[in-house]
Amino acid sequence: MRKGHFFPVTVLLVVLVMIGAACGGDGDDGGTTGPTGDTVAEGGGTYRVETDGIAYTSGGDPTGEYLGLSFGILSNLLDRTLLTYYHSGDERGNSLVPDLAEDFPEVSADGLTYTFHLKDGIMFGPPLSREITSADVEFAFRRMATESLVAQYGFYYYGLIDGLELGEDPGAGGIAGIETPDDKTIVFHLTRIAPEFEFLVSMPATGPMPEEVAGCFTEAGEYGRYVVSSGPYMYEGTDALDPSSCDALEASGPIAGFDPEDHSYFVRNPDYDPATDSPEVRENNVDRIEIDVNTNLADIFDKIERGELDGHVGSGNPPADVLQRYSTDEALQPMLVTGQDDRTWYITMNLAAAPFDDIHVRKAANLVMDKAGILQAWGGEINGEIATHIQPPALTGGSPTNEEYDPYATPNFAGDVDAAMDEMRQSVYDTDGDGLCDAPECSGVVMVNRNTSPWTESEAVVVDSLAQIGIEVDVREAEDHYTIMQTVANEVPISMNPGWGKDFPDSSSFVGFLHDGRGIACEGNYNYSLVGLTEEKAEECGIEFQEVPSVDEDIDNCKQVALEGDLDATNQCWIALDQKLMEEVVPWVPYLWPLVITTIGPAVTAWDFDQFAGTTAFSKVAVDTSAQV
Amino acid sequence: MSQLQAEVTAGPSEDASAEPSPEVVGKSPGQLFWLRFRSDRAALAGIAVIAILVLLALTASLIAKHVVHHSVGERFSDVMLNEFGLPKGPNAQFWFGADRVGRDLFVRVIYGIRTSLIIALFATTIAVAIGVVLGMVAGYFRGWVDTAISRGVDVMLSMPLLLFAIGIVSTCSRSREGCLGGLVKPGVPVVIFVIALFSWPNIARLVRGQTLSIRERDYIEANRVLGAGNTTIMFREVLPNLVAPIIVYSTLIIPSNIIFAASLSYLGLGVPESTPEWGRQIAQAAPIFEIAWWAMFFPGLFLFLTTLSFNLVGDGLRDALDPRMATKAARKKEVEGSEDEEGVRSTTRANAIGTASEH
Numbered sequence: 004m005r006k007g008h009f010f011p012v013t014v015l016l017v018v019l020v021m022i023g024a025a026c027g028g029d030g031d032d033g034g035t036t037g038p039t040g041d042t043v044a045e046g047g048g049t050y051r052v053e054t055d056g057i058a059y060t061s062g063g064d065p066t067g068e069y070l071g072l073s074f075g076i077l078s079n080l081l082d083r084t085l086l087t088y089y090h091s092g093d094e095r096g097n098s099l100v101p102d103l104a105e106d107f108p109e110v111s112a113d114g115l116t117y118t119f120h121l122k123d124g125i126m127f128g129p130p131l132s133r134e135i136t137s138a139d140v141e142f143a144f145r146r147m148a149t150e151s152l153v154a155q156y157g158f159y160y161y162g163l164i165d166g167l168e169l170g171e172d173p174g175a176g177g178i179a180g181i182e183t184p185d186d187k188t189i190v191f192h193l194t195r196i197a198p199e200f201e202f203l204v205s206m207p208a209t210g211p212m213p214e215e216v217a218g219c220f221t222e223a224g225e226y227g228r229y230v231v232s233s234g235p236y237m238y239e240g241t242d243a244l245d246p247s248s249c250d251a252l253e254a255s256g257p258i259a260g261f262d263p264e265d266h267s268y269f270v271r272n273p274d275y276d277p278a279t280d281s282p283e284v285r286e287n288n289v290d291r292i293e294i295d296v297n298t299n300l301a302d303i304f305d306k307i308e309r310g311e312l313d314g315h316v317g318s319g320n321p322p323a324d325v326l327q328r329y330s331t332d333e334a335l336q337p338m339l340v341t342g343q344d345d346r347t348w349y350i351t352m353n354l355a356a357a358p359f360d361d362i363h364v365r366k367a368a369n370l371v372m373d374k375a376g377i378l379q380a381w382g383g384e385i386n387g388e389i390a391t392h393i394q395p396p397a398l399t400g401g402s403p404t405n406e407e408y409d410p411y412a413t414p415n416f417a418g419d420v421d422a423a424m425d426e427m428r429q430s431v432y433d434t435d436g437d438g439l440c441d442a443p444e445c446s447g448v449v450m451v452n453r454n455t456s457p458w459t460e461s462e463a464v465v466v467d468s469l470a471q472i473g474i475e476v477d478v479r480e481a482e483d484h485y486t487i488m489q490t491v492a493n494e495v496p497i498s499m500n501p502g503w504g505k506d507f508p509d510s511s512s513f514v515g516f517l518h519d520g521r522g523i524a525c526e527g528n529y530n531y532s533l534v535g536l537t538e539e540k541a542e543e544c545g546i547e548f549q550e551v552p553s554v555d556e557d558i559d560n561c562k563q564v565a566l567e568g569d570l571d572a573t574n575q576c577w578i579a580l581d582q583k584l585m586e587e588v589v590p591w592v593p594y595l596w597p598l599v600i601t602t603i604g605p606a607v608t609a610w611d612f613d614q615f616a617g618t619t620a621f622s623k624v625a626v627d628t629s630a631q632v
Numbered sequence: 633m634s635q636l637q638a639e640v641t642a643g644p645s646e647d648a649s650a651e652p653s654p655e656v657v658g659k660s661p662g663q664l665f666w667l668r669f670r671s672d673r674a675a676l677a678g679i680a681v682i683a684i685l686v687l688l689a690l691t692a693s694l695i696a697k698h699v700v701h702h703s704v705g706e707r708f709s710d711v712m713l714n715e716f717g718l719p720k721g722p723n724a725q726f727w728f729g730a731d732r733v734g735r736d737l738f739v740r741v742i743y744g745i746r747t748s749l750i751i752a753l754f755a756t757t758i759a760v761a762i763g764v765v766l767g768m769v770a771g772y773f774r775g776w777v778d779t780a781i782s783r784g785v786d787v788m789l790s791m792p793l794l795l796f797a798i799g800i801v802s803t804c805s806r807s808r809e810g811c812l813g814g815l816v817k818p819g820v821p822v823v824i825f826v827i828a829l830f831s832w833p834n835i836a837r838l839v840r841g842q843t844l845s846i847r848e849r850d851y852i853e854a855n856r857v858l859g860a861g862n863t864t865i866m867f868r869e870v871l872p873n874l875v876a877p878i879i880v881y882s883t884l885i886i887p888s889n890i891i892f893a894a895s896l897s898y899l900g901l902g903v904p905e906s907t908p909e910w911g912r913q914i915a916q917a918a919p920i921f922e923i924a925w926w927a928m929f930f931p932g933l934f935l936f937l938t939t940l941s942f943n944l945v946g947d948g949l950r951d952a953l954d955p956r957m958a959t960k961a962a963r964k965k966e967v968e969g970s971e972d973e974e975g976v977r978s979t980t981r982a983n984a985i986g987t988a989s990e991h
Contacts, residue, residue, distance in 0.1 A: 301919060324923050327716040379709050379717040380733055454900040456919065460717075462905045463733045467705060478904045479805055479818065 048628040049291040050621070051604075053303045055317045056296060059263045060155055063227025064220075065207045066146045069155035071504060072316055074207055075616030079285065079623075080236040080269055080292070082210035085119050085140065085189075086201055088615040089284055090622055092342045096614025097397070097508035099201055100284055103135070103211065103233075107201070114196040114566070119204075121187045125279050127213055128232040128272035129242035135233055137183040139211035144181055145172050146217065147208055153223040156506060158522070159203055165192045172221075198565045202507035205615075219249035228257030235275045235287045235622060239268040267294040269621075285622035288609060292621055301325075304602060308335070310632035313604040316618055319456070320600040323382035329602055330385060342599045342612030345397050346504035347390050350465065350592040351488075351531040354551040355541070356496040357444035358474065363430035364440065365589035369411035371423035372468045374594045378416075380461035385600065389416045390593035393581045394514045398505060399574040405596075410585045423472050439473030446475040451487050451498035454480040458500060465499050489528045491544040501531060502597075504617055510577035511565070515558045518584060532590030552588045554580060606630035668952035675948020678941040685938060689745040696743075700727070702736035704743045705906060709734040719924050729926040732916045741930050743908040748938060751820060752889040755827035759889075760882050762828070763835030764874065770836070771843025772866050781836070788833040794895070797826045801901040823902040827889050835881055842877055846870050876953040883946035887939035894935060910935045 054072075061067025065077055079090055087102035089095040101107060103125060108117040125135050144164070147154040149172045160167050165180030176183075180192040193200065203209070213231050220226040229244060229252065231237075239260030245251040260268035269292040277287070294316065297303050304325045306312040320326070329339040352359035352368065359365055374389045381387075391409035396402050413419035424438025432442040439445075448469075452462050462478060469476055476497065479487075484500040487493055506512040516522065520535015525544035535555050541548035561576040584590060599617055603610050609625035612618075659667070669675060688695070696703055702725075712720045712730035719730040719737075728737035770781035804811040804825075805818040816825045846852065847870065855865050894911030896902045903909045910931040917927030 322919050323716045323718050324920050327714070327718060327923070330716070376707065376709050379713055381717065383714075383716040385716070459900065459905055459916070460732050463705070463707065463735070466906050467707060470705075477818070478906070480900055480905070481802070481805070 046288050046625070047290050048626040048631070049293055050289045050314070050607075050624045050626055051312050051631075052292070052294045052314045052316055052619075053297040053306065053312055054294055054315065055298055055300045055303065055319075057263065057267070057294070057316070058318060059224075059227070061153065061227060062224030062263050063230060063261060064152070064224055065210055065212070065230065066143070066152050066154050066226070067223050068207060070318075071617040072318070075316075075613050075618035075621060076267070076294075077207040077210070077234075078205075078616060079234070079613065079621040081230060081232045081234045081238075082207050083125060083135075083233045083280075084207065084210045085204040087205055087284060088613070090611065090613045090615070090620040092612030092614050092620070095283075096343075096612070097345075099205055100281065102205075102280075102284065103140070108204075115193045117191040117193070117200060117204075119189050119191075121189070122279050123187070124276050125233065126274035126276070127211075128237045128274045130244045130246050131213055131216065131231055132274045133213075134186075135211045136186040137189040138175065138186070139213060140189050140209070141175070141178070141181050141183050142214045142217070143209050143212045144178060145174070146212060148173055148178065149221070151222050154208055156206065156208065159206075159506075159512075163193055163195065163197055163200075163203075165194050196566045198562075198568070199507065199509045199511050202509055202512075205507065213246075216244070216246050216252060219252055227263065228261055230258070230261075232272050232275075235272055235277075235280065235285055236269040236292065237272040239270045239291075265296050268292070286609070286625070287622055288625035292624075307338075307602050307604045310605045310630065313607050313624070313626055313631070314610070314619060315601050320382065320386060320597075321602055322456070325602065326382050326385055326600065335602075338603050338605065338607075340601055340603055340610055340612070342614065342617065343395075343397055344387070344504060344597045344599045344617050345395050345508070345614070346502055346597055346617070347393065347395055347593050348502040348595040348597060349390070349393075350497065350499045350594065351501055352590060352592070353494065353496050353532060354588075354590060355533045355536055355546065355549045356494050358430070358432040358440055358442065358448070359496055360549055360551075361430045361432055362589055363426050364432055364474075366411070367423040367426040367430070367440075367472050368469065368474070369589065369592050370413060370426055371418045371420055371472050372592050372594065373418040373464050374416040376417065376464040376468075377461045377594050380464055381457040381595065381597075385598070387595050387597035390596045392585050393517075393591060393593060394510060394577070395505075395596045398508060398510050398513055399578050399581075400570075403578065408582065410582070418468055418471075420471050427472050433473075441473055445473050448474055448476045448496050450476040450478050451484050451495050451500055452478055452480050453484050453500045454482055462499065488531055489524075489526065491523070491525050491528050491533070491546060494546055495531075498531070503529075507615075509565075510574075511558075511562060514577055514581050514584065515561060518554055518588070518590065519558050520553050520555050532588075534584075534588055534590050554584060554588065557583060604631075606632075665952050669948055672948040672951060674944045675952075678944030678948065681937055681941040682945065685745050685934075685941070686749070688742045689749055692739070692742045692746060696736075696739045700725075700736060700739055702726075702739050704739050704908060705735065707734040708736070718920060719927060721924065721926050728930045729924070731913060731927055732920065732924075737913075737927060737930055740908040740913060741910070741934055744910045744913065744931065744934065745938070747820070747903065747907055747909045748890045748893060748935075751823055751827065751893045752886045755824045755831060755889050755893075756882055756886050758824070758828035759831035759885070760835055760878060763832040764839050764871075764878060766832070767836035767839025768843050768866055768870060768874070771840040772847055772862065772870060774844075778840070782840070785833040785836050785840075788830065789837075791830070793830050797830065797892070797896060798899065798901060800826050800829075801896060805901070819902065819904055820907070823893050823896055826896070826902075827892050830892075831885060831889060834885070835878070838877060838881055839874055842874055843870055846873050880946055880950040880953060883942060883949055886946075887942040890935070890939055890942075 057072050058070055059073060060069045063073065065082055068074065068077065078087060083103045085102065085104040086099045089098060089100060103121055104119040105122050108119050110117055121135065121137060127133055127135055144160070144167060146152050147157045147160055148167055148169060150169050157169060161169055164178065166178045167180055182190040184190065211233050216229060216231050217226050220229065231241065238258045240258045243255060244258065245255035271290060300322060303312065303315050304321055307315060329335040352365050354360055378384065378386065378389055389405055391405040396404050413422065427433050427438050427440060428436050430440065432440045432445055434441055452458050459480065466476055466478065481487055488495055488498055488501060503513065503517060517529055518534040519530065520537060523530045523533060523536060523540050533551055535553035536551045538548045557580045561573065561580055564576045565573040599612065606626045607624065608627050609623060611620040611623040613620040708730065712726060713734040714720065719732060719734060721729040726736050726738065728741060731737045731740055766781050770778040801822050804816050804822040810817040810822060816822050852865060852869055855869055894909070897909040897911030898915040900915065903912060905912065913931040914928050917924065921928050
């Protein structure tokens, strides 16, 4: 072969290799069936999972973890909180139940004092193997107050609990609003009435932490590989830690069974007493849970189908070809499982950046968007429902659905160019009144997007839709898309990457949080649309101030209604706010209320969905070891 | 410096009864080049394929509009995507089937020719311009100039190419202004910039070596004695002798640059999703190859044909332009010659060319 022809042949070989990689596996389809859900869960065995990546926000440190998958691991396996959820996907999924506490709190008449009494017999696992006290719960809040530990959702607590502010570790008894009169009692004093407080004490960061171990770590992410469990499982190898001193601890660690970049192996916590728990909350069927990292998503689902794995966890649903195969094969259908994600995927528009500082442009964007095309790019209707307003209906009692309320309704959700152009004619950016955005600000509009599927597939739909009303976007696909969006100074006009899932099943953590102008942060911002932006905040963040609508008063009003305890009135208030945002502010083009979809292996005999975490309920899985490959 | 062909005339045979030797007519370098090149069928095939690709690229919009009746960004979700959003295969209206979002893959592939050729040609031109100038300066002046430029080449060649390329493209794609004060804009420009940035060192090294050799020749010294300046000598005496290797090398790095651009697009960098590009198309098709083979096959096929064609042409040019760089087979063919061709044997021709290049 002539030397010069070597290169193109190499290209051919490379293409063939790509084809081979795309084929994956050994071509031996599994296709075996397995009973799920209907049989009595068997005990024992190992539940084997692979993930294409667990996006730890703090290396596994409960104080800083803020994504659903780590919530699921902590809440199901490692971290018992004062109150917890049922870890199920049924109607109880968003309901609270006492966990560390004997019962729901005693609440003072003025609603400002919450008293919890801890159960007897709940222990920290190895290497401590000691009973958990109220001081351990207080320490968790002290860690949230410690700035260097970067408590990702500490903002819920700062200023709410009297004396809890971000700064240095205040020390034992240093938070005025937290009292520990004895080892079994903890009292919280709030600065204002907060109906959501019971949800707040169910968050993993509030779970008890041993100061003799966690206190050795003062920077974000360090404690993750030394976590001492209070739950039914622990990381394999935790018992090898030496807690006699911080130096001895670090010398004996980190825990071999946990490497955030590679694997998470869980074994039973020998100090866990099932009598202190409820099988309705945690069944703890398996002896061991293995989560390994595998960046080849296709390979993961092939293994599940062959029975070499029992499940997948990750940030996305299975690829469209896997969904098609499982949906159309009767033998595979039982192993395709779903759960309601309580999330909205949306396109956000910056109210302070042209051309989206004009409400008519924002409304036109809503009218022209081919949401059906976006859903199809995501893999079809199996992936969820088209979103028509801010908040998933589940957070307000199941309504309004997209059929009940769609302020920008179009035929088959495919967009209505004519209606969009009519709206655009009212905009200052349509200089000639032809229904197209034609001002200079309408071209080269930067739009941030993720660089992963299905966002890259749906990108063409969004670009095409906006082009029909004359908005030419210049897409920036980025791995650090959230960082770009969360930095206000970047003044990103529009982005299609974000989504928001509830932190807890209360509208105050969704519509009441995302559009609160007082919550705008120059870095780490979540109010991407800058609703309620003030001149002071604009100056602080280094952007030009523009008058934008605010719904701060509406948010405060709904929180006040919530205090009165009338759930229907509360839901109606939040629904009204949602509608006001969609019709009078228009910060988003919401497009999808997704389902969490995954497949389980043929050896799985029990599986449930954790509605709180939005992932597998690890404490409720079971396997038939004889059926495992 | 023109190359003159010595005219060789056979003398009369001592045997008066023998037929007189045929008169030999010399050929110009251009004729010799074409003679060699046109005998290389592989190279001709490469030329033909490139011509077809260029024609397709130039007429892509006309083909899309008047032949296929599908525009490049138009989505046909209703007819070419199934209920799971997966594309359907080739049919009478969609010759290559649909891509991942329901667009006509045939239209996207032929538009992709434009993207690849534009990137490759611009990047190659910039790299060659930089490489030739720096290589010539280094080889001509030698000394500290040569040292400085050569060390710069060494540094560039020792960099992990793909990692740096990924970093630069990612950084310059973060904002509309791009980087270097807006000089390098996101999208195709940053891809061209990165490819050119990492391509010039190789040609600089090649040109430097050639220049070192050429500058020692007598005619260069003669020009210096006659008072010609360095710049004049470089561009009027040295550069013309570099044309052949520059052309050959340029042709050979075009396919490399096409692959480089496709690799960056495969990783989701540089060229936006809306711009048809084979690497991006292959990346989107990879996860669904088992059920949509066409989505990867056709862009891969065009990528392969394009790179193969340029390589064949480059090989042919190399053999035809500089016999000293010709392959063994090509040299053997020239030595044997063709019986029905007039002209001196190639050995003599080669020597004549070599001699004629020096005053």
